[in-house]
Amino acid sequence: MFVHVNKSTFLVKKLDDLILLHPEQTHSLSLPQIAKQILDAAIAGVSNVIATEDEICIQCEQENDEIIDSIANLEFSKEERTSKQLRLPIYFEEHVDTQRIEEHTKMGIDAYRNAILEQSYTLSMFGFVPGFLYMRGMPKVLWVPRKQSPSTQIEQGSIAVGGEFLGLYSLETPAGWNVIGKTPIRVLNLSDTPPTLIHPGDTITLEPIDEKEFKAISALSQNIIDYNA
Amino acid sequence: MLEFLRAGMYTSIQDRGRYGLAYYSIPQSGAMDLGALEMANMLAGNPKHAACFEFTLQGAKIRFHEETMIGLTGADMQWTLNGEEAGRFQSIHVQAGDILQGAYSIEGVRAYLAVQGRLDCPLHHGSYSFYTYGKTTPARIQQGDSIAIIRDRPLSHNYVNLMILLDHDAKEIKFTRGPEWDILTEDAKQSMQDSAFKISAQSNRMGARLEGNTLGWRPNTQTKTAPLVPGMIQLPPSGNPIVILQDGQTTGGYPRIGYIHTEELWKFNQIRYGREFRLILS
Known part of the structure; x- marks a missing residue:
């Protein structure tokens, strides 16, 4: 069974109270961007919409075929949400993961940091815990595999490399990615709806700051929208 | 108070x-x-x-x-x-x-x-x-x-007695095949249904680790980050499944081999750590 959502065709799989959508053919929007449109349509009986790069999972209050019809009949405004271009400051701090990064990439840490700064990144998806960002845009030479077992707690605001993704940890959590630095800017506001200030499709460029600037910006307690205003 | x-x-x-x-x-x-x-x-x-x-x-x-x-x-x-x-x-x-x-x-x-x-x-x-x-x-x-x-109204003294006996010690939990069921070897598919599992004491509101026969992956299995909901059974490379629970993460990189439906999950959440139970494919 197939369903068409905003010019994309999806194969529909039902799993009890879950509806899983896998793309047959897509257009310019990513799955997390299409999933956001389904979520914002607030279809009756839908309790959650979760998206990764390869699947949209719709959790329903109960098994329900009408929800698939509702998704197929969603009307989308012609104007798609324009993606934002945002700057994010990064303080490259000495970290225990530096050695791992140098060993895997055969690059010195300064050259690695410069190469990281040259790229522009796209927010691909959310996941893991609130305010965690999966960003794409690293060339293969900069990829560093995730650790076999997660290390202990890392600081909130840490920016880390996990395989092909650049990640931002908004909360202090155990982490299995390789930390390269940290940002004093918040992208998460847990009490707001939506709780994130950045959305899939937005692009991010990193701006290097030193320790003094890190402390100065931290003291302002800015979020990414204020910082870019 | x-x-x-x-x-x-x-x-x-x-x-x-x-x-x-x-x-x-x-x-x-x-x-x-x-x-x-x-x-x-x-x-x-x-x-x-x-x-x-x-x-x-x-x-x-x-x-x-x-x-x-x-x-x-x-x-x-x-x-x-x-x-x-x-x-x-x-x-x-x-x-x-x-x-x-x-x-x-x-x-x-x-x-x-x-x-x-x-x-x-x-x-x-x-x-x-x-x-x-x-x-x-x-x-x-x-x-x-x-x-x-x-309290926004006076105390209501209405006595209810449900007169029920609930079995909180389920021996069987129904599950359905997960989206990545086919990453399991044929032996593992059988083993998942035939053998007894226990919930490890290293479990919490985020997830329950299962102990029992380890389940094997087919060779050359590719894994990608996928959505997770409570009840989803993930299989890490160790071969010991993890059931995602109410506070669990919303995405994960391990294959999703099974899914325990909401009402079966309430029963599962009452099984004491270390007690044997079976997963029944439905």
Whole structure:
């Protein structure tokens, strides 16, 4: 069974109270961007919409075929949400993961940091815990595999490399990615709806700051929208 | 007001949970045995999904500072009120100064206490359920905590006795094939249905680790980050499955080999650590 959502065709799989959508053919929007449109349509009986790069999972209050019809009949405004271009400051701090990064990439840490700064990144998806960002845009030479077992707690605001993704940890959590630095800017506001200030499709460029600037910006307690205003 | 003289092993406030936010990686949370929470609220004279206390493996010691009606359901934590047995599944009238005390559970894992009125705790995205949020809000009740009860109408003395006997020790849990079921070897597919599993003591509200026969992956299996909901059974390379639970993460990189439907998951969440049970393919 197939369903068409905003010019994309999806194969529909039902799993009890879950509806899983896998793309047959897509257009310019990513799955997390299409999933956001389904979520914002607030279809009756839908309790959650979760998206990764390869699947949209719709959790329903109960098994329900009408929800698939509702998704197929969603009307989308012609104007798609324009993606934002945002700057994010990064303080490259000495970290225990530096050695791992140098060993895997055969690059010195300064050259690695410069190469990281040259790229522009796209927010691909959310996941893991609130305010965690999966960003794409690293060339293969900069990829560093995730650790076999997660290390202990890392600081909130840490920016880390996990395989092909650049990640931002908004909360202090155990982490299995390789930390390269940290940002004093918040992208998460847990009490707001939506709780994130950045959305899939937005692009991010990193701006290097030193320790003094890190402390100065931290003291302002800015979020990414204020910082870019 | 209620005062926690002793907090118990892991006590939190839970309701039905928060929905519509898993897109932003905020887990649904909520009662691990929602059916038990609903019954507790019925006994206390509350709306069906009012917030309750959820106790894990061990009850708390609580002093009531006002008269109220309560209901106790779920695991058998051998509750006493001022030293006398306090029965589960029936309304109980408590007076100011009364002390309710629970011990280690002798059957089941999660117990619920509903108190007539509304527990005074913060509302986040439509739910009173506690969740760690990486330490930004309280995750659990601590010894010495006091929780006020907000009542907008006079106490209703309506006694309910559910006269039921619940089996909190399920021997079988139904599951359906997960989206990545076919990454399992043929042996592993058989083994998942034929052999006994136990829930490891290294389990919490985020996930339950299963012990039993290790399940093998087919060679050259590619894995990608995929959505997760409570009840999804993931298979890490170790071969020991993990069941994602109410506070679990919303995406994960391990193959999703099975799915335990919501109402079966409530039964699963009451199986004591170390007890044998079987997964039944349905």
